Amino acid sequence: MGLITVLIVTGLGEAKNLLVDKKFTIKPVIGGFILGIFLFALESLNEELADRLDTLIIIAALLLNGGAVADTIAKGK
Secondary structure, three states: OHHHHHHHHHHHHHHHHHHOOOOOOOHHHHHHHHHHHHHHHHHHHOHHHHHHHHHHHHHHHHHHHHHHHHHHHHHOO
16 A cells, blocks of 8 residues: 555645646655655554555645645636
8 A cells, every 4th residue: 555655645746736836846756755665664564554654644645735736626727
């Protein structure tokens, strides 16, 4: 599930930057890479904790970036 989490978080971060802020930055990609390494290490130590943290991270990403992306798409900009 760690890979799905990284893809969702990175994708939402880049989508917000491109759609709302109208700029491309590499920061979400670098952050996603670091997040992926962290989740991979955590998953090898404690899989149940990693799954719960994955869920929490996805919800946080949706709350932080999902609304702005959905509003921009709904407006058709």
